[in-house]
Amino acid sequence: MYVSNLSLRDFRNYRRLDLELASSTTLLYGVNAAGKTSLLEALYYLATTRSPRSSSDRELVNWQAEGEAGALPFARIAADVQQAHARTRLEVLIQLRADESSTQRPQLRPQGSAQKLIRINRKPVRALDLVGQLRVVLFTPADLVLVYGSPAERRRYLDITLSQLDPHYVRTLAQYNKLLQQRNSLLRAWRERRRPLRGIDDELGYWDNELTAAGGYVLAERLRAVADLNTIAGTLYDTITGSGQQLAIGYDSSFERPTDTIEGAALSQRMLQSLRALRRDEVQRGQTLIGPHRDDLTFAVGGINLGIYGSRGQQRSVALALKLGESRLMYERSGDMPVLLLDDVLSELDMQRRKHVLSSIRHTGQQTLVTATDLSDFEPDFLQQAHHLRVENGQIFAL
Amino acid sequence: MRPAYSERPQLVVEPVARLIEEFSRLPGIGPKTASRLTFFLLRAEPELAHGLAQALHDLKDQVRLCQRCFNITVEEFCPICLEPSRDQSVICVVEEPLDLLAIERTGAYRGLYHVLHGHIAPLDGVYREHLKIDELIARLRTEAVDEVILATNPNTEGEATAYLILKDLVPLGVRATRLARGLPTGGDLEWADIDTLGAALEGRREL
Secondary structure, three states: OEEEEEEEEEEOOOOEEEEEEEOEEEEEEEOOOOOOHHHHHHHHHHHHOOOOOOOHHHHHHHHOOOOOOOOOOEEEEEEEHHHHOOOOEEEEEEEEEEOOEEEEEEEOOOOOOOOEEEEEEEEOHHHHHEEEEEEEEEHHHHHHHHHHOHHHHHHHHHHHHHHHOOHHHHHHHHHHHHHHHEEEHHHHHHHHHOOOOOOHHHHHHHHHHHHHHHHHHHHHHHHHHHHHHHHHHHHHHHHHHHHOOEEEEEEEEEOOOOOOOHHHHHHHHHHHHHHHOOHHHHHOOOOOOOOOOOOOEEEEOOOHHHHHHHHHHHHHHHHHHHHHHHHHHHHHOOOOOOEEEOOOOHHOOHHHHHHHHHHHHOOOOOOEEEEEEEEHOOOOHHHHEEEEEEEEOOOOEEE | OOOOOOHHHHHHOOOHHHHHHHOOOOOOOOOHHHHHHHHHHHOOOOOHHHHHHHHHHHHHHHOEEOOOOOEEEOOOHHHHOOOOEEEEEEEEOOHOOOOOOHHHHHOOOEEEEEEOOOOEEHHHHHHHHHHOOOHHHHHHOOOOOEEEEOOOOOHHHHHHHHHHHHHHHHHHHOEEEOOOOOOOOOOHHOOOOOHHHHHHHOOOOOO
């Protein structure tokens, strides 16, 4: 799939943009703070309904944005996604809420939320329905935290990949997180002795059943993805490093899972048993102690855990193998190549890794958007093949 | 909630500012709407304001909950409980009085009700003891009831509530049923959302 057209309005530093995109490689260059990353961010947002860099949607709305005819200030992202035989129009409107008076100077607008309106082919849909319509893989220098950062980063990597591939996954995960919050509040109430412990099994029963039903599915899908990624990314690591060594990705579950199956129903059953055995601990701690939300990934080469003992170079290779692996996995599962977004990653890589990335994106005919401040990072024949766009102050100029 | 004219309170006289503040405490009403309502009432005929004040007063003064089913009423019992022709052997359990009205509008139900006044929502601090569940169990012990219809909402909180009540019904030997989930009448399969269609498939029945 590829994005043939992107239009922005009051998104970050873009007041108005209407941009045709090539189905092959496009190079976006310009000085810092020109708007290169914001462009990738817009595409990432359309794919996942989230920004990779900010947690608050309201930050995405341009400071000078004004509503029309009494409407509230909003940002708009819209794109046409081309697939084999179909074109889909995706659109997100991010509107500031009414209780935040727009007469104040925008920089001083109080913290608050924004609401999202989402349309596919002009038909309003829910946020979850948008996920998976456009599939992207984003490479940023921050990917390194996948290897040495907190477990949450690694869970997010799996979740974002699977959510884009499987509509049932993204829904089940949302449901799981909601159930988890409810269950935790219930446990917290007991921990703080706000409620009698009588009937605790009956009261937790529903939440236990639902949480483990959703958790089993999430876990099963993650395990299946990790098995596939081991085949794909394991070999990629060898190619990137030329070390003759394979990367082994391990899935570390928070409870002892059955060794003979990765089938969802069996995992749910085991999780339910483990939850019941943990009743006392959970009430004491006031939270759910096991489940996909406490799991982690491990990366090892030659039996050595690279998250702890790896050199920066090794860690960078793992992050790269994971990202390229994500793209390959999406292709194998969906039969369609995702759009690659490379945000200023090449400058961070040494010659060999850079060469590997460039060659793996150049031969596939996959839509790829690369940002750079310095064109000397690229080889001449790459520069020749790519479409060049100059980004300057929230505007884009073709050469 | 921050008052609408907090920056320069002296601009608005106290009774007006107070009403604006009271209005903006209502759900769905922000400072702007609150001001608009207030100034509308200021200009309107006095009867309108007095009528509104009286209605508000009577609402809290006269309306109370039915001793038996906790529906809203002005007497000791609600009109439905007082109606002798209703089927006394079936109780339909709903979350809110508004749900009761929705079921009444169908005209398809002739039994009694029990209003829980909420649903289980640990996140919002609503637990079993905040709902009229013990009162329901007490009713089932004294009244000759054959069937309890659990008509809580088909969402997480509603399901959790139904599950908890079911746990209490089993030892009493009362038959429990749940409203069916599925496709809306006159609907189109093509336009049904995934969750609803999935529930309809799960709950399919023999013809």
